[in-house]
Amino acid sequence: xxxxxxxxxxxxxxxxxxxxxxxxxxxxxxxxxxxxxxxxxxxxxxxxxxxxxxxxxxxxx
Numbered sequence: 001x002x003x004x005x006x007x008x009x010x011x012x013x014x015x016x017x018x019x020x021x022x023x024x025x026x027x028x029x030x031x032x033x034x035x036x037x038x039x040x041x042x043x044x045x046x047x048x049x050x051x052x053x054x055x056x057x058x059x060x061x
Contacts, residue, residue: 003018003019004016004017004018004031005017005018005019005028010030010032010033010035011035012030012033012035013030013032013033013035015030015031015032015033016030016031016032017029017030017031018030018031020036025038025039026038026039027039028042
């Protein structure tokens with residue numbers, strides 16, 4: 001199953017991302033370089049991004 005979700009959004013190569021599904025679950029894969037991210041990877045990235053925003057706000061205040 002190939003469903004393009006974001007163009008030029010791969011953090012590794014700048015390629016296009018698609019959502020994929022196999023027997024292990026749903027994941028996002030770069031069409032060009034093959035990098036993959038699962039739900040846990042995306043949660044960790046989101047939490048890290050929120051922590052960085054919070055520390056930047058504290059420094060400004």
